[in-house]
Amino acid sequence: MESPAPRVRPYLYYDLAVSVCPVCLRRIDGKILIEGDAVFLAKRCPEHGSTKVLIADDSDYYRRSREVFLKPPEMPLRYNTPVRWGCPYDCGLCPDHEQHSCLTIVEITDHCNLRCPVCYAESGPDRPGFQPLAEVEAMLDAVVRNEGRPDVVQLSGGEPTLHPRFFEILDAARARPIRHLMVNTNGIRIARDEAFASRLAEYRKGFEVYLQFDSFEGPALHTLRGADLRSIRERALTRLNELEISTTLVATLERGVNDHEIGAIIDFALTQPCVRGVTFQPIQAAGRIEGVDPERNRLTLTEVRRGITSQSSVFKPEDIIPVPCHPDCLAMGYALKTAAGTLPLTGLIDPMVLIEGARNTIVFEQDPGLRDRLFKLFSTSHSPESQAGSLRELLCCLPAIAAPEALGYDNVFRVLIVQFMDAYSLDVRSVKKSCIHIVHPKDHRLIPFDTYNLFYRDGRETRLQELREALDRAGAGFRGLTS
């Protein structure tokens, strides 16, 4: 007699998940499945069928980020919406959210001098409109009402440097208790307009330019940005170095286009005195994503992490760890830039403290003092100045470290991976911890950036309203957990 087929499924059923259908955005149940190193989110819409999307290709890292990097949520001073239809239909911030705004984005225009094939804001030269100064001030006030003393506010768009009242907006931000101000820019104005760049330098304290910087290759720039921006980037960086304006390079990564340049971007960034770090952002399937197949082309955080450690010699795997505010979607690593060279942070820490030998397990979590200081350093809410401060605190609590005596923020170099979720990868458990939020331009709610691009940007709330009404008709308005 034939033996029966084994009744074992070829994966681990790790968790239940709540997600949305990528077609109709209806909230649906899913499962997190682990197959070897790969982690999938599998889900089924009664109308549009099943999807199974890779969300990580390193299941050990994924599990550690969920199980080890937990800290009590830090909350805002107030919430902007009630819990009524359930997550993610109630943004925000509603009382069910589990982390305050470490970084808040304020979009001051939809207008842009580029028309990138990949732009979640669908900005371009054809999109007119600048937020009036009074509106921008009201948006900044909304951030201050929620946060008290906001950690990081990022002016964005569109291209914010094109706003005719740009410097008045910087003054308005300065007049509020914002710890750190960033401007997210494609660099064209900084490269081309010397007077503009010099005036920008007057704001350099507590200020950082978040400079789009995706590739050294013309064809890749054409794919991502619709233009070969190499000389623009070079001129912008020359100016930023001359003017000593703290800068983070921001690389949007697309599989097969520029994901082989991760190491080259880090190595280049380390040679630029004004550059404090690099942020890598795999493409989110939202807005304009011309030529991108969101199921096939997606690049996960763990793949970017591997790119950082395999393409450049600066960081080792243990250097790039989950950010405890939102460990599923953010990972970070530090290095010290000194005259003697570049040293990753874990190179400064006694390996016995950090790593448990062959098992390669970081054991810092067993030392509460070290754990708290590491968690503080590995937070989204840092400016270059405060990073240097937290790093100094951390190093002081470690025995026998050869840290440079005068550790300033120009010694600190940070890599950050920021993965935004989209309709394919949305995991409601995780999005509740999102700490990068955006101010809604009309009613000034603070909304997680992930759900904003899915449900709340421009006219998209019309679809959301239909979903909410369907819940009301079914008498199924989920009432949430905390109200």
Ligand code: SF4
């Ligand atoms: S994502 Fe956060 S703010 Fe939005 S509905 Fe869910 S818990 Fe509320």
Ligand code: SF4
């Ligand atoms: S991605 Fe940035 S630079 Fe490109 S069109 Fe959008 S706003 Fe402009």
Ligand SMILES: [Zn+2]
């Ligand atoms: Zn559907």
